[in-house]
Amino acid sequence: GNSVTQMEGPVTLSEEAFLTINCTYTATGYPSLFWYVQYPGEGLQLLLKATKADDKGSNKGFEATYRKETTSFHLEKGSVQVSDSAVYFCALDNYGQNFVFGPGTRLSVLP
Amino acid sequence: GAGVSQSPRYKVAKRGQDVALRCDPISGHVSLFWYQQALGQGPEFLTYFQNEAQLDKSGLPSDRFFAERPEGSVSTLKIQRTQQEDSAVYLCASSRSLIPGQGRFSEQFFGPGTRLTVL
Numbered sequence A: 001g002n003s004v005t006q007m008e009g010p011v012t013l014s015e016e017a018f019l020t021i022n023c024t025y026t027a028t029g030y031p032s033l034f035w036y037v038q039y040p041g042e043g044l045q046l047l048l049k050a051t052k053a054d055d056k057g058s059n060k061g062f063e064a065t066y067r068k069e070t071t072s073f074h075l076e077k078g079s080v081q082v083s084d085s086a087v088y089f090c091a092l093d094n095y096g097q098n099f100v101f102g103p104g105t106r107l108s109v110l111p
Numbered sequence B: 001g002a003g004v005s006q007s008p009r010y011k012v013a014k015r016g017q018d019v020a021l022r023c024d025p026i027s028g029h030v031s032l033f034w035y036q037q038a039l040g041q042g043p044e045f046l047t048y049f050q051n052e053a054q055l056d057k058s059g060l061p062s063d064r065f066f067a068e069r070p071e072g073s074v075s076t077l078k079i080q081r082t083q084q085e086d087s088a089v090y091l092c093a094s095s096r097s098l099i100p101g102q103g104r105f106s107e108q109f110f111g112p113g114t115r116l117t118v119l
Helices: none
Strands: A003-006 A011-014 A019-021 A023-026 A032-038 A044-050 A056-059 A062-065 A075-077 A086-093 A099-101 A105-110 B005-007 B010-013 B019-024 B031-037 B044-050 B053-056 B065-068 B075-079 B088-095 B114-118
Touching: A003 A086, A003 A099, A011 A019, A019 A105, A023 A032, A023 A086, A032 A062, A044 A062, A099 B044, B005 B088, B010 B019, B019 B088, B019 B114, B031 B075, B044 B065, B044 B075, B075 B088
Parallel strands: A011 A105, B010 B114
Antiparallel strands: A003 A023, A019 A075, A032 A044, A032 A086, A044 A056, A056 A062, A062 A075, A086 A099, A086 A105, B005 B019, B019 B075, B031 B044, B031 B088, B044 B053, B065 B075, B088 B114
16 A cells, blocks of 8 residues: 655754755555645645656755655755744655555754 | 635534534535544545545544535535544545546645544
8 A cells, every 4th residue: 555654753953954854655656746734723735746756846945856766755955944843744646546644744943 | 715614623522422524625626535633643534525426435434424525515524423532633625636646636735624622
């Protein structure tokens, strides 16, 4: 079956630090990959996505590259801000199958 | 508004009560999904509709859970005889995609969720 594994949190960084949140997946075929973000008190929002191997998704300074050879979709940002504090979910969407989320990684950015 | 809306935002129920949670998807979105998100966990799939047809209900945890979308737009998730383990945030999402995972239309748009607390 399909599954998503994320690095455990919480992750605590100082403002302007470099961020990496690891995500690996198990799936048959060619799933689409997503990062969703959940800010405190708000619903899930799509942050970025990639629909095929070697695609790079990017938004708000965040990037993730779909690596089929390592079945990974790691989230990166060069310089985090306090406003990036949230829970980040890696997810996959496989043709005709259910959307599968990782457990989430809580990020806290300190000023 | 243009987004997915859910009501109520918060619901407190006594154990044994029935509850009904409503989802208004984005107009024109064919697919509608319900998820359960326990505290500190990722959302877990409950059920999926394509228009009014419930194509997958494999994630519903028991026969106390029932979902419907009779006219292919608004959906209701009903939980009968609620138990404490039903306490969670229930998320609704909609998508333009006819089939989950279908390429560029597969993005799901989420509502704010309904936080259910069963005492």
